[in-house]
Amino acid sequence: MTQRVGIEVSRAVAIAAKLANVDVVAAYPITPQTHIVEDLSEMVASGELDASYIPVESEHSAMSSCLGSVAVGARTFTATSSQGMELMHEVLYVASGMRLPVVMAVANRALSAPISIWGDHSDVMSVRDTGWIQIFVTNGQEAFDNILCAFRIGEDRRALLPVMIHLDGFQLTHVIEPIYLEEQGDVDRFLPRFEYPLPLDPDKPVTMGAFGPPDIYTEVKKAQDVVLTSSKEVILEAWKEFGDIFGRYYSPIQCYRCEGAKVLLMTMGSFSETAMSAVDAMRDDGHAVGLLNLRLWRPFPFAEIRQAVKDADVLVVFDRALSFGGPGGPVCSEVRSALYSLDKRPKVVGFVGGLGGRVVSIAGFREIIERGTRIASEGTEQEFEMFGVRE
Amino acid sequence: MEKYAVFVPKLIKKKENFAPGHRACVGCAEALAVRQTFKALGRDVIVVNATGCMEVVATPLPHTSWCLPWIHTLFENAAAVASGVDSGLKALVRKGRRPDRKISVVAIGGDGATSDIGLQAISGALERWQDFLYVCFDNEAYMNTGIQRSSATPYGASTTTAPAGKKSIGQVTWKKDMPGIAAAHNIPYVATACPSYPFDLMDKVRKGALTPGPAYIHVLSVCPTGWRCAPELAIKVGRLAVETGVFPLYEVENGRYKLTIDVPQLRPVQDYLKLQGRFRHLSEETVKEIQDRVSKDYAKLKEKIECMQKQDR
Numbered sequence: 001m002t003q004r005v006g007i008e009v010s011r012a013v014a015i016a017a018k019l020a021n022v023d024v025v026a027a028y029p030i031t032p033q034t035h036i037v038e039d040l041s042e043m044v045a046s047g048e049l050d051a052s053y054i055p056v057e058s059e060h061s062a063m064s065s066c067l068g069s070v071a072v073g074a075r076t077f078t079a080t081s082s083q084g085m086e087l088m089h090e091v092l093y094v095a096s097g098m099r100l101p102v103v104m105a106v107a108n109r110a111l112s113a114p115i116s117i118w119g120d121h122s123d124v125m126s127v128r129d130t131g132w133i134q135i136f137v138t139n140g141q142e143a144f145d146n147i148l149c150a151f152r153i154g155e156d157r158r159a160l161l162p163v164m165i166h167l168d169g170f171q172l173t174h175v176i177e178p179i180y181l182e183e184q185g186d187v188d189r190f191l192p193r194f195e196y197p198l199p200l201d202p203d204k205p206v207t208m209g210a211f212g213p214p215d216i217y218t219e220v221k222k223a224q225d226v227v228l229t230s231s232k233e234v235i236l237e238a239w240k241e242f243g244d245i246f247g248r249y250y251s252p253i254q255c256y257r258c259e260g261a262k263v264l265l266m267t268m269g270s271f272s273e274t275a276m277s278a279v280d281a282m283r284d285d286g287h288a289v290g291l292l293n294l295r296l297w298r299p300f301p302f303a304e305i306r307q308a309v310k311d312a313d314v315l316v317v318f319d320r321a322l323s324f325g326g327p328g329g330p331v332c333s334e335v336r337s338a339l340y341s342l343d344k345r346p347k348v349v350g351f352v353g354g355l356g357g358r359v360v361s362i363a364g365f366r367e368i369i370e371r372g373t374r375i376a377s378e379g380t381e382q383e384f385e386m387f388g389v390r391e
Numbered sequence: 392m393e394k395y396a397v398f399v400p401k402l403i404k405k406k407e408n409f410a411p412g413h414r415a416c417v418g419c420a421e422a423l424a425v426r427q428t429f430k431a432l433g434r435d436v437i438v439v440n441a442t443g444c445m446e447v448v449a450t451p452l453p454h455t456s457w458c459l460p461w462i463h464t465l466f467e468n469a470a471a472v473a474s475g476v477d478s479g480l481k482a483l484v485r486k487g488r489r490p491d492r493k494i495s496v497v498a499i500g501g502d503g504a505t506s507d508i509g510l511q512a513i514s515g516a517l518e519r520w521q522d523f524l525y526v527c528f529d530n531e532a533y534m535n536t537g538i539q540r541s542s543a544t545p546y547g548a549s550t551t552t553a554p555a556g557k558k559s560i561g562q563v564t565w566k567k568d569m570p571g572i573a574a575a576h577n578i579p580y581v582a583t584a585c586p587s588y589p590f591d592l593m594d595k596v597r598k599g600a601l602t603p604g605p606a607y608i609h610v611l612s613v614c615p616t617g618w619r620c621a622p623e624l625a626i627k628v629g630r631l632a633v634e635t636g637v638f639p640l641y642e643v644e645n646g647r648y649k650l651t652i653d654v655p656q657l658r659p660v661q662d663y664l665k666l667q668g669r670f671r672h673l674s675e676e677t678v679k680e681i682q683d684r685v686s687k688d689y690a691k692l693k694e695k696i697e698c699m700q701k702q703d704r
Binding site: 023024026050051052054055056057058060061062064065066067068069070071072073074076090091094098200201202204205206207208209210211212213216220 | 434435436437439440446447450451452453454455457458459460461462463464465467468470471472473474475476477478479480481482483485486488489494511512514515516518519
């Protein structure tokens with residue numbers, strides 16, 4: 001019987017990578033991701049994990065090394081955050097474009113300047129279009145579970161895509177939570193061995209990464225979009241099987257107390273649990289409100305979102321990133337456009353907040369829901385509103 | 392060299408690993424150097440190519456000139472990708488998922504990919520003691536994008552971003568000593584080579600690939616297009632680079648320097664410069680400046696070698 005233990009979430013992520021029996025870890029230190037890779041290097045040093053640990057000289061080289069190791073057929077894991085992900089930015093496109101299923105934990109953190117080591121989703125949003133499968137997790141258990149799922153999903157031959165697991169820096173990475181750390185035997189049952197279809201091998205030479213002339217590039221990109229969009233099926237299948245084995249089921253959007261809700265709030269990551277408490281409090285006071293916790297960011301779950309909001313009058317979307325000079329929160333603007341073609345759709349109100357580690361409390365989320373409802377009823381929606389700015 | 396004419400078929404494998412039909416310019420000595428390199432290494436090789444001429448001319452989808460497993464991802468990261476290939480292979484062999492057989496991991500890149508944008512990744516991979524060979528095919532400018540200057544462009548050369556003009560001699564800085572930088576990592580094997588000396592090049596490549604740990608080879612690759620010399624003179628110009636002392640051929644084995652082609656009497660650098668349009672504008676004064684620097688650097692190299700030999704005795 002699996003024990004539920006109190007453990008730092010970063011350590012649980014490292015243990016998940018170990019249980020996945022990764023072959024290569026290539027990583028560079030950056031706060032708040034460091035505990036994950038420190039733990040993995042300790043496991044390698046002690047012999048607990050048989051893997052090659054490459055202590056690279058930059059994140060650019062971290063992701064580049066990952067490309068090389070996946071290309072020879074090695075299961076590969078890395079972790080990064082913020083500026084680190086920005087430095088590896090161009091390499092991220094190559095991982096997806098060349099169908100190299102790296103798994104990366106991202107300890108979400110703000111971007112410079114000013115430098116901030118604290119959490120928000122600016123780093124996630126800057127890599128939105130890199131072609132990776134991207135999953136937000138809400139708590140430590142989800143982080144542990146989804147690292148295992150990430151290997152299963154990414155390495156599936158129908159996908160062969162890199163996967164990012166987004167966990168909030170500090171608010172998740174550095175907290176101790178009760179987590180079920182599953183048994184190796186069960187993990188092995190869930191996660192088959194990685195067999196890359198055409199690895200670099202002198203016995204069967206392949207050319208990987210040829211350049212795409214204009215008469216072929218468009219078709220390659222179309223194929224990439226089709227495979228990422230249709231990877232949703234692989235993701236749903238993996239989550240279903242994970243649930244059947246371990247008893248915890250995941251979905252692209254978690255609907256929390258949405259029954260009969262006329263006002264819905266949408267959040268991502270660890271803030272969703274705070275928002276749940278706000279919803280509980282408002283329900284206790286008799287308000288018909290609910291929460292949509294967005295887990296699957298790419299591929300974007302259009303159908304699930306349309307289904308989830310169909311009976312609501314107001315949808316308040318809370319983003320932890322800002323598109324400067326643009327529509328405000330990237331998630332809100334995508335949700336808005338996903339609903340635009342519907343005949344009956346809720347009014348969408350966007351808030352941006354929780355930047356650079358700024359906490360939004362239960363009272364804060366209650367205020368966001370109430371204010372969003374008022375804006376919607378008055379018809380005074382703007383592109384977005386910044387929440388919690390001291391003026 | 393003449394004696395080799397008889398023995399060549401016995402000395403070199405017939406099998407080509409870099410197949411003809413690629414789109415390299417006429418007289419491209421870099422394509423020749425690549426061909427020699429991978430002829431020498433045989434089949435148990437994985438090639439990691441940085442973005443550059445060799446990647447562009449040889450792999451337009453869906454064609455390829457590579458008969459070896461080959462990967463290209465980006466410009467500045469060949470050494471890092473090679474690190475992943477090396478560490479990945481080692482892990483899979485250790486875990487019994489790949490046969491335990493020596494596979495040489497060879498990263499290749501131009502002078503821009505090596506001494507400019509990829510320098511950090513190379514330094515990292517050498518320092519981490521990755522088991523791979525890095526070969527820089529140095530044609531002394533960004534030829535793929537149209538002859539822009541790099542840190543490997545020689546003093547006085549005219550390029551499209553450091554052109555010669557009334558107020559400039561072209562490149563105003565001296566060529567970065569990339570083999571010296573590699574050697575400063577105290578790796579087991581560093582060498583310079585030139586496809587005008589094919590046997591020397593192939594010996595070095597084999598040695599570098601078989602050396603456990605990191606190895607670095609810097610290959611001067613004459614580029615008739617960028618150097619504005621006649622394509623049929625590419626081999627001769629490479630020879631002259633060595634015979635004038637502009638590009639000495641040496642190796643550094645475990646820190647020991649050795650000239651592999653000793654030139655007892657250096658020819659004047661003008662013999663090398665005058666065949667190339669990129670140096671056509673140089674005044675006598677600048678040529679003398681170059682001559683002085685080449686003589687000094689060559690003397691320094693010989694002195695270093697003699698000093699080490701003395702220590703050995």
